[in-house]
Amino acid sequence: RKEVEQDPGPFNVPEGATVAFNCTYSNSASQSFFWYRQDCRKEPKLLMSVYSSGNEDGRFTAQLNRASQYISLLIRDSKLSDSATYLCVVNMGTGRRALTFGSGTRLQVQP
């Protein structure tokens, strides 16, 4: 089992739809979580941190579920420009494991 798992997708949704992705992690002691966005042939960009109390930034909401060991990203009112791959990052421990990336979920928003 991978330490950080994401559904690769693609998630094909129409403009205006609400879409949610999950990311599961294996280390129950993990403390830090992030969502990054990566456009095709570009670098990953930090989208938002995920706090225990959740985090909202405009149309984007991130949640943490410690009991079930997953984080989620909810995008409301999807725009064409939201089409990208969304990567979750989990602090899985020390050294290299401090920064474990999921393989990403691809979102395609269609007109």
Added chain:
Amino acid sequence: DARVTQTPRHKVTEMGQEVTMRCQPILGHNTVFWYRQTMMQGLELLAYFRNRAPLDDSGMPKDRFSAEMPDATLATLKIQPSEPRDSAVYFCASGLVLGQGSYEQYFGPGTRLTVT
């Protein structure tokens, strides 16, 4: 608008040649990371430095890869000799240490390496 810069952006070289990639982190960031991304493997952490000291380089093939930070404004990743399987996009990221030993990272545009 502070950014991480990387050079070269593209590199095509023949097997056996030395490749050097450079990264200028964001001023004030004390941690620098090197990643490799391929379609098959996704994003892999190769090495990272804090305050110019290597913290972990266990992700790098030691026989051919080396990473250094000669000063606070320059990080280098070297491959010698290069092999076709090294073809990938190499990203540098810089960041700040957060609580609980995690990092908020900002990525450079990457170096797209092709080894023929």
